[in-house]
Amino acid sequence: DAGITQSPRHKVTETGTPVTLRCHQTENHRYMYWYRQDPGHGLRLIHYSYGVKDTDKGEVSDGYSVSRSKTEDFLLTLESATSSQTSVYFCAISPTGRASYEQYFGPGTRLTVT
Amino acid sequence: AQKVTQAQTEISVVEKEDVTLDCVYETRDTTYYLFWYKQPPSGELVFLIRRNSFDEQNEISGRYSWNFQKSTSSFNFTITASQVVDSAVYFCALSYSGGGADGLTFGKGTHLIIQP
Numbered sequence: 348d349a350g351i352t353q354s355p356r357h358k359v360t361e362t363g364t365p366v367t368l369r370c371h372q373t374e375n376h377r378y379m380y381w382y383r384q385d386p387g388h389g390l391r392l393i394h395y396s397y398g399v400k401d402t403d404k405g406e407v408s409d410g411y412s413v414s415r416s417k418t419e420d421f422l423l424t425l426e427s428a429t430s431s432q433t434s435v436y437f438c439a440i441s442p443t444g445r446a447s448y449e450q451y452f453g454p455g456t457r458l459t460v461t
Numbered sequence: 462a463q464k465v466t467q468a469q470t471e472i473s474v475v476e477k478e479d480v481t482l483d484c485v486y487e488t489r490d491t492t493y494y495l496f497w498y499k500q501p502p503s504g505e506l507v508f509l510i511r512r513n514s515f516d517e518q519n520e521i522s523g524r525y526s527w528n529f530q531k532s533t534s535s536f537n538f539t540i541t542a543s544q545v546v547d548s549a550v551y552f553c554a555l556s557y558s559g560g561g562a563d564g565l566t567f568g569k570g571t572h573l574i575i576q577p
Contacts, residue, residue, distance in 0.1 A: 392564035405564050452506040
């Protein structure tokens with residue numbers, strides 16, 4: 348058990364509203380990631396963080412922002428949600444902090460934008 | 462750019478049959494890592510194995526085995542004597558090194574259905 352929780356687990360929101368998803372870890376790992384999973388696309392990296400206040404963009408970062416003010420929390424914000432952001436969002440941590448090592452995933456958040 | 466291809470979208474077999482899931486990758490890196498993850502119907506992602514590019518030895522873990530062949534850029538996954546509990550979506554992934562981004566590049570997944 349990697350000690351990763353995500354909240355909320357399910358959310359329905361309307362187009363144009365802001366949404367924040369939270370990832371919380373209990374193991375004090377330095378590296379954290381946000382992915383989205385869509386049918387036919389597998390998982391795609393949105394943003395990642397390599398420490399408090401240190402973040403960078405992934406493959407599909409447009410329309411998303413992130414923040415990490417504490418080691419244990421990594422927040423993903425959709426400033427103005429669109430229907431194309433309907434997806435399942437997964438947070439992940441890497442115990443050693445590099446992609447050479449496995450990543451462990453949280454339970455996911457299912458977001459529906461109507 | 463890195464790419465992972467899982468050409469088999471869905472595979473259906475009868476319980477106790479052996480099944481192989483294919484994974485072909487593309488990368489310009491000389492050092493890279495390959496992974497397999499399992500996503501059961503409950504939705505969580507479960508890490509199965511990591512393999513680095515310098516280790517081409519096959520690995521076996523119970524009914525699971527992995528065949529890594531650098532010459533064909535493949536990292537295939539075989540389940541021997543499949544069971545209903547093996548039904549899941551399986552993802553192959555590759556470590557991501559473009560521009561310093563430390564994430565994984567995933568294939569689109571193979572949905573494995575084991576029929577009783």
